[in-house]
Each structure stands twice: as C-alpha cells, then as structure tokens.
Amino acid sequence: MNIFLSLLLWLNGLTLIDSDKRCIENKSLMGEYIVGEKVIVACNENIKVLKQSRDDVIKHEYIHYIYEKRQIKKTILPPKFLNYFIREYLPSDEVLFVLLHENDYSNDEELEARLFAKFPLIVLFFL
Numbered sequence: 001m002n003i004f005l006s007l008l009l010w011l012n013g014l015t016l017i018d019s020d021k022r023c024i025e026n027k028s029l030m031g032e033y034i035v036g037e038k039v040i041v042a043c044n045e046n047i048k049v050l051k052q053s054r055d056d057v058i059k060h061e062y063i064h065y066i067y068e069k070r071q072i073k074k075t076i077l078p079p080k081f082l083n084y085f086i087r088e089y090l091p092s093d094e095v096l097f098v099l100l101h102e103n104d105y106s107n108d109e110e111l112e113a114r115l116f117a118k119f120p121l122i123v124l125f126f127l
C-alpha cells in the first residue's frame, strides 16, 4: 500500500482489515467501510480476481468514512461540479451499475466515492 495512504488512515484513526466474511459471501464486494467502527475492509482476494487496485478500493472506502465524519447528508462537491466530473471521468457502464444497485439516496455518494478513488491521493488529505 502507498505509504501516504497508510499515513492518511493512521491520522484518522482508521483500522484496515484484510478480508472478512462479507468478502467471502459476496465475491463482487471489493471493500467496505464499517460505519461507526472506523474500520475499512479490503477484500484482497476479490480485488485480485476482479483485477482492481487495492489502493483505489481503500481510497473509495475512505470517502465513505468522510461522509460519516462530516455528519451532513450532502456530497463533498457541489452538485454542478459532481455531475460534470461524473460525466467526464466515470465510465457510463459504471454509472449505470450504481444507479441500478444503490438506492436513490446513496447514488450520489457512491458515484462521488468512485470518482474520488480516481483522484490523486493528496486530494484526500484535504477532505
């Protein structure tokens, strides 16, 4: 794992767990942020099989932690910018997947977390 990503987790008092039963039960699950516990789970086996970046998965789950930390039910980016970035940088099949699988309320948060996982790590230090 990138040393700055380790540092970011440490500064925020987050614990990283390598795989748990949820990863075994759901082979398409790559990671999870456990609300209220400050724990990020990285499903290493699933990540490997799905050929994803473990660091990007952890960055994604970190954004879910940021939502909990901020305690406001709003996206980090203003809707106008968020929509622009989603259109420009997220593949349309990924957007469609989220729209079909998440409930309306969490759509924007999930898309934004996927977006931030693609941003340079330094950005996450300022959230």
Ligand SMILES: [Zn+2]
Residues within 6 Å of the ligand: 060, 064, 110, 113
């Ligand atoms: Zn997510």
